[in-house]
Amino acid sequence: MSQAEVQQHPIRIYLWIWLLLFVLSTFSYLVDYFHLEGTLRWSLIILFMLLKAGFIVAIFMHMAWERLALKLAILVPPLCLLVLIGLMAIEGKHTFLTRLGAFIH
Amino acid sequence: MAQDAQAVAAPGPWRAVVSDYASDKQAFTVPWGKAMMWVFLLSDTFIFTCFLVAYMNVRMSTTVAWPVPSEVFALHIGGHTLPLLLIAIMTFTLITSSGTMAMAVNFGYRRDRVKTSLLLVATALLGASFVGMQAFEWTKLIVDEGVRPWGNPLGAAQFGSSFFMITGFHGAHVTAGVIYLLVTARRVWTGFYDRKGTYGTVEIAGLYWHFVDLVWVFIFAFFYLW
Numbered sequence: 001m002s003q004a005e006v007q008q009h010p011i012r013i014y015l016w017i018w019l020l021l022f023v024l025s026t027f028s029y030l031v032d033y034f035h036l037e038g039t040l041r042w043s044l045i046i047l048f049m050l051l052k053a054g055f056i057v058a059i060f061m062h063m064a065w066e067r068l069a070l071k072l073a074i075l076v077p078p079l080c081l082l083v084l085i086g087l088m089a090i091e092g093k094h095t096f097l098t099r100l101g102a103f104i105h
Numbered sequence: 106m107a108q109d110a111q112a113v114a115a116p117g118p119w120r121a122v123v124s125d126y127a128s129d130k131q132a133f134t135v136p137w138g139k140a141m142m143w144v145f146l147l148s149d150t151f152i153f154t155c156f157l158v159a160y161m162n163v164r165m166s167t168t169v170a171w172p173v174p175s176e177v178f179a180l181h182i183g184g185h186t187l188p189l190l191l192i193a194i195m196t197f198t199l200i201t202s203s204g205t206m207a208m209a210v211n212f213g214y215r216r217d218r219v220k221t222s223l224l225l226v227a228t229a230l231l232g233a234s235f236v237g238m239q240a241f242e243w244t245k246l247i248v249d250e251g252v253r254p255w256g257n258p259l260g261a262a263q264f265g266s267s268f269f270m271i272t273g274f275h276g277a278h279v280t281a282g283v284i285y286l287l288v289t290a291r292r293v294w295t296g297f298y299d300r301k302g303t304y305g306t307v308e309i310a311g312l313y314w315h316f317v318d319l320v321w322v323f324i325f326a327f328f329y330l331w
Contacts, residue, residue, distance in 0.1 A: 007210070007214065007308060008211070008214045008215075009211070011208065011211055014204065014207040014208060014211065015204075017207075018200070018201075018203075018204035018207070021200045021203070021204075022197065022200060025193070025196050025197060025200060025325075028325070028326065028330060029189065029193045029196075031330060032175050032188055032189055032329075032330050033188060033189075035175075042331070045326050045330045045331065046326065048326070049322055049323065049325075049326035052322045053319055053322050053323070056203065056315055056318060056319045056322065057315075057319065059207075060203055060206075060207050060311075060315045060318075061311075061312055061315045061316070061319075062308070066135070067133070067134060069132060069133060070133050070135060070140070070143065073132075073133070073143075074143050074144075074146075074147055077147060078147070078150050078151070078154070081150075081151065081154045081158075084154070084155075084158055085154075085158055085161070088158050088159075088161060088162045089161065089162075089165065091162060091166075092161065092162040092163075092164075092165030092166045093165060093166075095162075095165075095166035096165055096166045096167070096168065099166065099167075099168050100168060103168060
């Protein structure tokens with residue numbers, strides 16, 4: 001393996017990301033602590049979640065420094081899960097409405 | 106490389122298959138172990154997403170009120186009710202272990218045998234304490250709150266099955282990770298990777314561990330906070 005393939009980075013980067021993950025986790029905990037509701041609640045939860053996930057994958061798992069071929073091979077396939085999420089959300093809603101109708105009559 | 110492949114291909118048809126699939130066609134310029142770990146983590150991503158999507162589906166489709174996680178997982182300390190306190194501590198424990206893991210990988214590439222193995226052991230201990238807290242949480246839920254996979258007194262019956270399935274599978278991953286890290290730490294300590302000439306294996310173990318932390322980020326958001 002050549003030198004370029006060894007993931008050697010300054011420790012400072014890891015400590016900053018570590019701190020950032022602490023801060024972001026505290027924020028998402030505070031969302032619950034202050035009983036935020038509705039759109040504000042779930043948009044903040046998703047924002048903090050995606051930021052945390054992004055920093056873990058990019059810095060801790062070194063994905064930011066990998067070659068594009070590996071990035072594409074690993075990060076693109078999970079996108080098809082969005083289709084699964086969409087379909088199951090439609091199905092869940094349908095089941096809910098069916099049950100509502102069945103239980104009322 | 107091509108000449109080597111032909112030399113290997115000579116003995117029989119199966120060797121030819123192996124050399125055809127493997128020789129001189131490297132797509133990823135990372136050690137093969139690392140590429141394989143990424144492929145495994147990709148498959149694990151699909152498994153965990155299936156669990157979380159199933160949870161989304163049952164939660165959307167039930168007509169019974171979903172138990173409020175903020176209250177279910179609250180701790181009562183000295184007359185105060187602190188929502189999700191144990192879950193918050195578990196989250197910080199796992200993030201801290203991810204930090205020590207990243208440092209272990211870093212010191213591994215610096216060929217610092219002692220610091221690498223000590224940081225790996227620290228990561229494993231933090232992981233073990235996470236599993237310990239999870240055992241406490243499960244006990245509290247099963248014994249005190251009467252939550253079962255088929256029902257519970259708090260609301261929708263699907264709460265229990267989703268909870269035990271998702272956190273159980275994640276906890277199994279953490280437990281396997283602790284064992285994996287301890288094995289790796291022992292190998293670092295005994296100089297196995299110094300003789301091998303590379304500490305790349307520590308980074309591969311790190312990928313697995315960070316993934317366990319990554320999954321928890323999603324479980325924390327969707328199961329506990331939603």
